[in-house]
Amino acid sequence: MKLLVRWGALALSFWVATAVIPGIDVKGGFTTYLWVALLFGLLNATLGSLLKLLTLPAVILTLGLFLVVVNASMLMLVARWSDKLDVNNFWSAIFAAIIISVITRLISNVGKKALPL
Numbered sequence: 001m002k003l004l005v006r007w008g009a010l011a012l013s014f015w016v017a018t019a020v021i022p023g024i025d026v027k028g029g030f031t032t033y034l035w036v037a038l039l040f041g042l043l044n045a046t047l048g049s050l051l052k053l054l055t056l057p058a059v060i061l062t063l064g065l066f067l068v069v070v071n072a073s074m075l076m077l078v079a080r081w082s083d084k085l086d087v088n089n090f091w092s093a094i095f096a097a098i099i100i101s102v103i104t105r106l107i108s109n110v111g112k113k114a115l116p117l
Contacts, residue, residue: 002112009107010037013100020099023092027084036085040078048074071097 011033018024026036051070052059058066072093079087087093 006104006108007034007037007041009104010041010100012107013037013103014040016103017096017099021092021095023088024096025086027086032084036078036082039082040074043078043081044071044074047077068094068097068101071101075100 011030014026014033014037018026026032028035048070051073052067055066055070059070072090075093075097076087076090079085079093087096
């Protein structure tokens with residue numbers, strides 16, 4: 001159940017990012033947002049974890065700010081692999097990664113308190 005809440009939170013955060021940032025676009029409706037969120041989640045869980053481990057010195061030096069760059073690069077990689085997501089430039093990916101991280105964290109925390117499983 002927690003996984004479904006996190007997946008829905010990620011899809012919602014992608015919707016907010018595409019609404020707020022002009023350089024991010026998802027072509028499609030609700031199921032497309034779910035697909036992009038699933039692809040981003042899987043890629044971030046596998047390759048993103050390895051990349052975060054490899055860039056640990058940069059993360060420590062920047063007090064964690066380099067994680068935004070890692071998440072933005074994962075977002076651009078998802079855009080490259082999926083024809084449903086378009087990212088125009090790296091700065092759009094940076095701002096989208098910040099919005100996606102914040103909204104997903106907020107909704108997941110609310111979901112944890114609402115679902116005490």
